[in-house]
Amino acid sequence: MFTRRSLAVAAAAVPLAAPRVLAQTRYPLPSVTLVTHSSPGGGSDVFLRELIKHLTPVMGVSFAVENVRGGSGATAVARVARAQPNGGMVYATTPTYIQTTLLSRPEFGYDSLNPLSIVFLDPQLIYTRVQSPFQTLAEAMDAARASPGRQRWGAANPASLERIALERLNRLVGARAAVVPHEGGGDLMINVLNGTLDLGIGEIQEINAQDEAGRIRLLGVLTESRLETTPSLATAREQGIDLVVTKFRGLAGPKGMADEIAELWAGALRTVLDSPAYRAVYAKESLVPTPLLLPRAAAREFTTRVATETASSLRELGVVR
Structure with missing residues (x-):
């Protein structure tokens, strides 16, 4: 299994494609729509809007983000699955599109799309509003154990990785907190800030602005080791909670998209990931680039593996049979 640490090593060790390779082949269309199930300001929305700033000059096309x-997430997946496989529409993938498929079995699931690339691994953090009495994740869990069923925790949409992570957290600590789903990270943040929720979970892109404004407090990170950008923030494991979550961010297109188009995406992504301007952005957000997973074949293999592991986790939680 590819881990956050192994991919970080690979990112430093594997040379990325030179910009001149891209310039020799023109993208088949002048514009591309990037579809996300995320609401404006949510993680995937922020990911796409920052990415296209750097992709536009490399690929020579005009990008539009469609929420x-x-x-x-099933509606967004269906939108892309029905599109022409000509490179004009691409979906921003996260574990949500796999989980939605396994939980609700929509007409168009994750396997209705063809992965193009896995771009980043994305650390998940648990946070609360700054007025909260909790200074650490361990303190919040102690309070949850002391009053089972009293706390309210917020996650993104019902089938999200974050939702499943909080359900696992409930089991690990015996909290029985109510896990409240939302349509996106922006909605979730509002309810944490107004005190409706005791805790929220999300990625740095979603919560960074409120963190820098001093309106939230980070309680713990669900990674194997501490983040370089927040070295004082303890992991859940360091706080006595054996919970590690791996979220990915990638791209997928309709089935039938030509390999030549997929290769153009992989080359462009290698170029922008190696650019100093974009590297400064994703390093600040603790995103781990995944050069080994940019080609379509590797992205397919990774997606299949994550789907298998997710199905196993859902069965362990008793959510699916």
Whole structure:
């Protein structure tokens, strides 16, 4: 299994494609729509809007982000699955599109799309509003154990990786907190800030602005080791909670998209990941680039493996049979 640490090593060791390779082949269309199930300001929305700033000059096309909400991501997946496989529409993948498929079995699931690339691994953090009495994740869990069923925790949409992570957290600590799903990270943040929720979970892109404004407090990170950008923030494991979560960010297109188009995406992504301007952005957000997973074949293999592991986790939680 590819881990956050192994991919970080690979990112430093594997040379990325030179920009001149891209310049020799023109993208087949002048514009591309990037579809996400995320609401404006949510993790995938922020990911796409920052990425296209750097992709536009490399690929020579015009990009537009389309936020398609509903169905825990199923509506957005269906939108892309029905599109022409000509490179004009691409979906921003996260574990949500796999989990939605396994939980609700929509007409168009994750396997209705063809992965193009896995771009980043994305650390998940648990946070609360700054007025909260909790200074650490361990303190919040102690309070949850002392009053089972009293706390309210917020996650993104019902089938998200974050939702499953909080359900696992409930089991690990015996909290029985109510896990409240939302349509996106922006909605979730509002309810943490107004005190409706005791805790929220999300990635740095979603919560960074509120963290820098001093309106939230980070309680713990669900990674194997501490983040370089927040070295004082303890992992859940360091706080006595054996919970590690790996979230990915990638791209997928309709089935039937030509390999030549997929190769153009892989080359462009290698170029922008190696650019100093974009490297400064994703390093600040603790995103781990995944050069080994940019080619389509590797992205397919990774997606299949994650789907298998996710199905196993859902069965352990008693969510699916």
